[in-house]
Amino acid sequence: MGRDRLRRAPIFLALLLLLGSLAPSGCRREEAPGKTGAPAKSVTLILGAYTTPREVYGKAILPAFQKEWQQKTGQTVEFRESYQGSGAQSRAIIGGFEADVAALSLEGDIDRIAEAGLITHDWKAKPHGGMVSDSIVVLAVRQGNPKKVLDWPDLTKPGLNVLTPDPKTSGGAQWNVNAIYGAALRGFAGVPKDDPVAAKEFLKSVLRNVSIMDKGARESITTFEKGVGDVAITYENEIFIGRQAGQAYDEVVPRSTILIENPAALIDKYVDRHGVRVVAEAFVEFLHGPQAQKAYAQYGLRPVDETVAKESGTKLPAVEDLWKIDYLGGWKKVAQELYGPDGIYTQAFTELGSKR
Amino acid sequence: MSSARPRRAMHDARRPWGLWGLRGAVVSYLVLMIVVPLLAVFQRGFSGGLRAFARELANPIAFDALKLTVLTAAITAAVNLVMGTLTAYALTRYEFPGRSVLDRLVDMPFAIPTLVTGVMLVVLYGPTGVLGGWLEARHISVIFAKPGIVLALLFVTYPFVIRTVQPVLLEAERAEEEAAFTIGASKWTNFRLIVLPTIFPAAASGALLSFARSLGEFGSIVVIAGNIPRRTLTVPVHIYGQVEAHNERGASAMSIVLLALSFGLLWILDWRQHRKRSS
Numbered sequence: 145m146g147r148d149r150l151r152r153a154p155i156f157l158a159l160l161l162l163l164g165s166l167a168p169s170g171c172r173r174e175e176a177p178g179k180t181g182a183p184a185k186s187v188t189l190i191l192g193a194y195t196t197p198r199e200v201y202g203k204a205i206l207p208a209f210q211k212e213w214q215q216k217t218g219q220t221v222e223f224r225e226s227y228q229g230s231g232a233q234s235r236a237i238i239g240g241f242e243a244d245v246a247a248l249s250l251e252g253d254i255d256r257i258a259e260a261g262l263i264t265h266d267w268k269a270k271p272h273g274g275m276v277s278d279s280i281v282v283l284a285v286r287q288g289n290p291k292k293v294l295d296w297p298d299l300t301k302p303g304l305n306v307l308t309p310d311p312k313t314s315g316g317a318q319w320n321v322n323a324i325y326g327a328a329l330r331g332f333a334g335v336p337k338d339d340p341v342a343a344k345e346f347l348k349s350v351l352r353n354v355s356i357m358d359k360g361a362r363e364s365i366t367t368f369e370k371g372v373g374d375v376a377i378t379y380e381n382e383i384f385i386g387r388q389a390g391q392a393y394d395e396v397v398p399r400s401t402i403l404i405e406n407p408a409a410l411i412d413k414y415v416d417r418h419g420v421r422v423v424a425e426a427f428v429e430f431l432h433g434p435q436a437q438k439a440y441a442q443y444g445l446r447p448v449d450e451t452v453a454k455e456s457g458t459k460l461p462a463v464e465d466l467w468k469i470d471y472l473g474g475w476k477k478v479a480q481e482l483y484g485p486d487g488i489y490t491q492a493f494t495e496l497g498s499k500r
Numbered sequence: 501m502s503s504a505r506p507r508r509a510m511h512d513a514r515r516p517w518g519l520w521g522l523r524g525a526v527v528s529y530l531v532l533m534i535v536v537p538l539l540a541v542f543q544r545g546f547s548g549g550l551r552a553f554a555r556e557l558a559n560p561i562a563f564d565a566l567k568l569t570v571l572t573a574a575i576t577a578a579v580n581l582v583m584g585t586l587t588a589y590a591l592t593r594y595e596f597p598g599r600s601v602l603d604r605l606v607d608m609p610f611a612i613p614t615l616v617t618g619v620m621l622v623v624l625y626g627p628t629g630v631l632g633g634w635l636e637a638r639h640i641s642v643i644f645a646k647p648g649i650v651l652a653l654l655f656v657t658y659p660f661v662i663r664t665v666q667p668v669l670l671e672a673e674r675a676e677e678e679a680a681f682t683i684g685a686s687k688w689t690n691f692r693l694i695v696l697p698t699i700f701p702a703a704a705s706g707a708l709l710s711f712a713r714s715l716g717e718f719g720s721i722v723v724i725a726g727n728i729p730r731r732t733l734t735v736p737v738h739i740y741g742q743v744e745a746h747n748e749r750g751a752s753a754m755s756i757v758l759l760a761l762s763f764g765l766l767w768i769l770d771w772r773q774h775r776k777r778s779s
């Protein structure tokens with residue numbers, strides 16, 4: 145009997161290990177301790193954000209708001225910040241991470257929170273349609289642009305090694321694929337205008353050159369910084385941050401690209417539960433104000449405020465043909481038609497097959 | 501076994517409550533920690549019925565991911581079976597300087613987050629790394645290709661076979677080995693005819709453990725593989741993508757396949773050993 149049990153031990157151990165290794169993909173949930181009644185002297189706000197603006201929030205916007213709120217009301221604001229991938233953050237909030245304010249990469253991730261009944265106001269009715277910052281999809285190339293990559297069509301050159309994050313694991317990475325597909329549809333990729341079949345073929349020939357799809361935007365550009373690849377499809381602000389950190393690579397702005405819009409919204413259910421509506425509303429307001437807008441610009445994001453945008457406009461290159469997600473029919477349509485089980489993106493990889 | 505039974509019965513009669521309490525606690529712990537989460541995975545995976553389950557697997561991207569995952573896990577298990585057995589033999593039967601240090605190093609992969617393993621391998625084999633530069637000059641791609649996946653898996657599963665074989669070797673009767681030496685058997689004959697049959701079941705179960713562990717490996721693979729659908733996308737990374745794309749059913753369906761694979765293999769091993777022993 146005893147021997148029998150001992151002999152079985154490795155089997156249980158194996159199952160345990162297998163389960164353990166599956167766990168990270170199955171259940172990730174961030175837990176934040178619930179707020180205990182706010183004394184008048186200080187108030188706590190919980191911010192659930194995506195990873196890209198970690199620096200601008202942590203170093204610039206949050207301290208500035210704390211200062212302003214202190215002067216205005218005498219109250220101290222304490223922030224609890226959580227940063228993770230936009231989709232994961234959105235799921236965490238729905239799953240019970242009680243963030244008072246969500247600042248995410250794309251509209252769809254906020255919409256999902258609203259659909260779960262946690263946001264009860266019309267968050268898109270806010271100024272700038274609920275968006276607080278913009279960016280554009282651009283290309284990062286090696287210094288001096290040795291492969292002569294000047295626009296989208298160059299990405300299909302045989303033998304070119306292209307990096308882009310995985311749109312399946314990172315919602316934010318969908319901006320990149322949207323940009324390629326949309327630019328092709330708009331006639332800026334050397335294929336006939338308004339021809340979905342040609343646009344799909346173009347997307348396919350770019351994807352054929354994609355050798356690495358990292359988990360998220362930041363990981364992708366980090367791989368590029370390690371010397372892998374000829375081109376990285378990325379965001380303007382990622383290049384900005386990389387250069388500030390001393391990385392030397394060139395930026396190529398395609399003639400046609402998509403305007404990335406990042407939303408922020410207050411989450412009614414959690415705000416009311418914590419009794420912090422007044423300060424949370426003021427904070428979202430503050431994100432749209434000149435101080436925060438200038439901070440976004442300082443960290444390479446495009447401000448949504450036009451006056452601030454004009455002031456900092458010299459730094460950011462103009463785009464010949466700049467368009468929004470609406471051109472592709474909005475996020476809901478894109479989620480189905482591009483990334484759904486039979487979506488164009490999914491089909492492209494199915495058709496490309498295992499040998500390229 | 502027959503001598504053990506009456507003694508245990510007496511033991512039971514004397515202190516039934518303690519034993520039942522222990523059993524109950526252990527079983528509830530198992531149910532709570534393993535069975536309930538497993539049931540949740542199964543429930544989600546089959547939530548759309550069998551047809552939806554089959555459709556998730558028939559998807560060429562998912563199917564190719566499964567092929568790649570099984571292939572790389574099998575290669576890893578095979579390499580571990582050979583190298584792990586030899587390493588364990590060397591560590592227990594030979595005295596050489598640095599042996600105890602080596603013995604301690606074996607467990608290191610357990611202590612390193614696998615994500616770090618991936619990053620470390622990318623730095624090492626990337627174009628700016630020492631090894632990577634040398635390989636690139638010869639047009640050999642290791643990382644962001646299938647060999648990189650095996651490399652990461654070998655690192656992560658390094659201790660499995662060694663640590664299952666070592667205790668068997670330490671406990672094994674040396675008399676037979678010594679007798680074989682006395683009658684002039686070479687070291688290799690001795691290893692093949694005396695040592696190997698003793699340690700093979702342990703080595704095989706170690707190899708299966710590393711196979712099972714490889715099937716589910718995520719952290720290092722997501723960094724090192726490149727994750728291109730139908731080329732370098734493994735099942736765990738695919739599952740992660742499905743979770744991110746809000747397709748929890750697809751994610752659960754693929755997890756069930758992985759579970760069934762490793763459970764089935766471990767069950768076969770168990771059954772074979774059982775049969776061998778009773779015959």
